[in-house]
Amino acid sequence: MNAAIDTTGIIAARTHSAVRRHRLAWALATALAAAFALSMYLGDFPIPISGIIQSLFSPLTGLANRSVDFIVLQVRLPRALLAIASGAAFGLSGIIFQTLLRNPLASPDIIGISRGASAAAVFVIIILGWTGLAVSLGAFAGAVLTALAIYFLAWRNGVTPYRVVLIGIGTDAVLIAAISYIFTRARINEVQQAMSWLVGSLNAARYADLLVLAAAMAVLIPALIALLRSLDPMELGDDTARALGAPVEPARLGLMLVAVAFAAFATAAVGPVGFVAFVAGPWRAPCSRGQGAASSMPR
Amino acid sequence: MKLPTPASLPDLTTLTASAPPRAQKAAQLTLGLLLLALMLMAIAALSLAVGARPIPLETVWHALTAYDATATEHRIIWDLRLPRTVIGLLVGAALGLAGAVLQGATRNPLADPSILGIHAGASLAVVLGVAFFGMTQLSSYVWLAFIGAGAAMLVVYSVASLGREGATPVKLALAGAALSAVMFSIINAILLTSQRTLDEIRFWQVGSLSGRSMDILLQVTPFLLIGAVLALAVARLLDGLSMGDDVARALGQRIGLSRALSGLAAVILAGASTAAAGPIAFVGLTVPHVARAITGPGYRWILLYSMLLAPILLLGADVLGRVISPPGEVQVGIVTALIGAPFFIALVRRKKLAAL
Numbered sequence: 293m294n295a296a297i298d299t300t301g302i303i304a305a306r307t308h309s310a311v312r313r314h315r316l317a318w319a320l321a322t323a324l325a326a327a328f329a330l331s332m333y334l335g336d337f338p339i340p341i342s343g344i345i346q347s348l349f350s351p352l353t354g355l356a357n358r359s360v361d362f363i364v365l366q367v368r369l370p371r372a373l374l375a376i377a378s379g380a381a382f383g384l385s386g387i388i389f390q391t392l393l394r395n396p397l398a399s400p401d402i403i404g405i406s407r408g409a410s411a412a413a414v415f416v417i418i419i420l421g422w423t424g425l426a427v428s429l430g431a432f433a434g435a436v437l438t439a440l441a442i443y444f445l446a447w448r449n450g451v452t453p454y455r456v457v458l459i460g461i462g463t464d465a466v467l468i469a470a471i472s473y474i475f476t477r478a479r480i481n482e483v484q485q486a487m488s489w490l491v492g493s494l495n496a497a498r499y500a501d502l503l504v505l506a507a508a509m510a511v512l513i514p515a516l517i518a519l520l521r522s523l524d525p526m527e528l529g530d531d532t533a534r535a536l537g538a539p540v541e542p543a544r545l546g547l548m549l550v551a552v553a554f555a556a557f558a559t560a561a562v563g564p565v566g567f568v569a570f571v572a573g574p575w576r577a578p579c580s581r582g583q584g585a586a587s588s589m590p591r
Numbered sequence: 592m593k594l595p596t597p598a599s600l601p602d603l604t605t606l607t608a609s610a611p612p613r614a615q616k617a618a619q620l621t622l623g624l625l626l627l628a629l630m631l632m633a634i635a636a637l638s639l640a641v642g643a644r645p646i647p648l649e650t651v652w653h654a655l656t657a658y659d660a661t662a663t664e665h666r667i668i669w670d671l672r673l674p675r676t677v678i679g680l681l682v683g684a685a686l687g688l689a690g691a692v693l694q695g696a697t698r699n700p701l702a703d704p705s706i707l708g709i710h711a712g713a714s715l716a717v718v719l720g721v722a723f724f725g726m727t728q729l730s731s732y733v734w735l736a737f738i739g740a741g742a743a744m745l746v747v748y749s750v751a752s753l754g755r756e757g758a759t760p761v762k763l764a765l766a767g768a769a770l771s772a773v774m775f776s777i778i779n780a781i782l783l784t785s786q787r788t789l790d791e792i793r794f795w796q797v798g799s800l801s802g803r804s805m806d807i808l809l810q811v812t813p814f815l816l817i818g819a820v821l822a823l824a825v826a827r828l829l830d831g832l833s834m835g836d837d838v839a840r841a842l843g844q845r846i847g848l849s850r851a852l853s854g855l856a857a858v859i860l861a862g863a864s865t866a867a868a869g870p871i872a873f874v875g876l877t878v879p880h881v882a883r884a885i886t887g888p889g890y891r892w893i894l895l896y897s898m899l900l901a902p903i904l905l906l907g908a909d910v911l912g913r914v915i916s917p918p919g920e921v922q923v924g925i926v927t928a929l930i931g932a933p934f935f936i937a938l939v940r941r942k943k944l945a946a947l
Contacts, residue, residue, distance in 0.1 A: 395701065396765060397706065398701070398767075446939075448940055458935075459936055459939055459940075461701060461876055462939065463932070465931070466928055466929060469873075470919075472793075472924065473921070476793060476922065480789065484789060487779070487782060491779045500732040564921060566772055566775070567769070570769075570772070571769070
């Protein structure tokens with residue numbers, strides 16, 4: 293009797309939290325759609341909503357209005373899409389790192405990976421005088437090299453989260469010092485040029501950036517889903533996860549590579565936008581209390 | 592967080608019969624402190640002697656004991672190197688203490704003044720002062736930075752205190768990081784539109800001891816001393832907090848009060864040291880880990896070791912920065928990270944550091 297009541301209670305609670313999660317997912321999706329619509333609508337050049345919709349379908353309908361089409365299709369659309377793609381990539385990268393390293397502060401912008409991209413970009417902009425796409429390439433290489441350096445420095449019969457975090461902050465400090473050193477030695481207008489990259493911006497969004505990022509995510513997201521199942525036991529601690537039969541080291545390496553790739557591609561596209569990756573974890577807690585890592589992934 | 596192991600409960604170990612090894616360890620640690628103090632004195636002497644114009648130690652001694660206002664070298668020592676050295680000592684000690692206290696109070700190895708918004712607040716205040724009020728004097732930065740740091744920490748603490756559980760470590764760290772992000776985006780917006788401000792700020796934000804005069808030293812010293820006393824006084828509370836909130840509460844400790852006092856000590860120390868030397872991140876973040884590796888758990892020792900190790904690093908880096916690229920100087924904030932970080936990484940690799 294008691295058992296029966298308990299079970300219905302548990303089932304009810306589970307259904308309740310599943311319903312809640314569904315509602316939240318819909319609410320987030322609606323918010324995303326609204327943000328996208330606003331981003332398409334707002335700008336220096338006022339375009340009525342009908343004009344925007346007409347312009348969006350103009351490749352199909354053939355009704356062209358060149359000045360409006362340019363703004364909608366060449367300026368606002370890539371910008372909004374790039375914002376969604378890079379935001380998702382930063383968020384995923386943040387949540388993977390925070391879960392793997394079991395520290396809510398350990399997003400890529402805190403443990404040195406974004407800083408690797410920044411230091412590389414500052415180096416190529418100020419010392420080598422590169423511009424445009426070359427800077428993105430440099431930043432990408434910087435992020436990947438920094439991540440590899442952190443991982444191998446932290447490797448000692450395996451990698452523990454705590455060591456990765458400490459090595460990460462050490463690496464971050466060196467990179468900050470390097471950036472500051474270049475800044476104090478360079479001419480002020482070069483510093484300003486590098487600063488505008490460091491702040492991160494969607495201003496110069498191009499389809500080329502979007503394509504690269506989208507292609508990368510098309511590979512990374514399936515890889516992530518494949519690796520996801522191993523993430524849940526790992527949150528319980530390495531030893532527990534191992535005892536549960538999870539392949540801890542390979543899974544961690546795979547997940548870290550995926551997370552680094554997300555961060556590196558997004559940073560190369562829009563610059564080291566801070567904070568987006570960092571808030572992924574705190575956001576996730578109220579959205580999926582105790583539901584494991586998988587539920588927080590589609591965002 | 593791991594469950595506390597018996598080794599991390601110093602008050603309980605006194606109850607067991609392990610008194611002789613414990614006394615031996617205390618003697619060893621005291622000896623270590625004396626050695627560090629000697630090292631610090633040697634580095635301070637070097638800091639007085641080394642610079643663009645090297646001064647023999649004998650002359651340094653004469654300048655200190657029998658000051659002669661007509662001798663140029665005596666003037667250099669009293670007007671330039673002595674304030675710089677004392678500020679280096681005090682700021683270093685303050686950074687080490689602040690880092691150790693914050694890491695203990697939040698139980699997060701990543702906690703440091705920059706994570707909790709103190710550096711961002713100080714930087715924002717200085718940037719606003721330079722951009723909108725045309726302040727360019729180092730001495731006016733001191734007050735701006737101090738007010739900014741205090742205001743930031745107050746906001747961070749109140750935001751983190753919202754909600755039922757009060758200011759938990761995670762909420763403190765998250766609120767600090769979030770508000771830092773807000774403040775840095777304001778800073779960046781200003782720096783992107785005002786080249787003049789960027790030009791001023793890029794030298795301040797590196798963190799440097801050069802050009803600090805006697806009046807800056809006198810302005811910040813009282814705060815640094817009060818902060819240091821308070822930090823050493825909360826050692827016992829930090830030991831309690833390190834066992835976890837529930838255990839500490841069960842032992843009769845008032846969690847909220849402990850954390851508020853620790854936070855106050857850290858703000859005073861970090862605010863005053865940022866005011867004197869600019870935002871130096873690396874020292875407060877890493878020195879407590881080194882101290883903990885030497886002493887083991889027990890915050891009284893961790894704090895004392897942090898208080899001596901940090902100025903050794905800071906002042907040593909400052910001396911090195913004066914000589915590595917003549918005729919110029921490399922700012923101490925850069926040198927501490929460039930020489931300190933590889934050492935720190937090597938230490939993390941060699942030793943299994945105790946998790947907080």
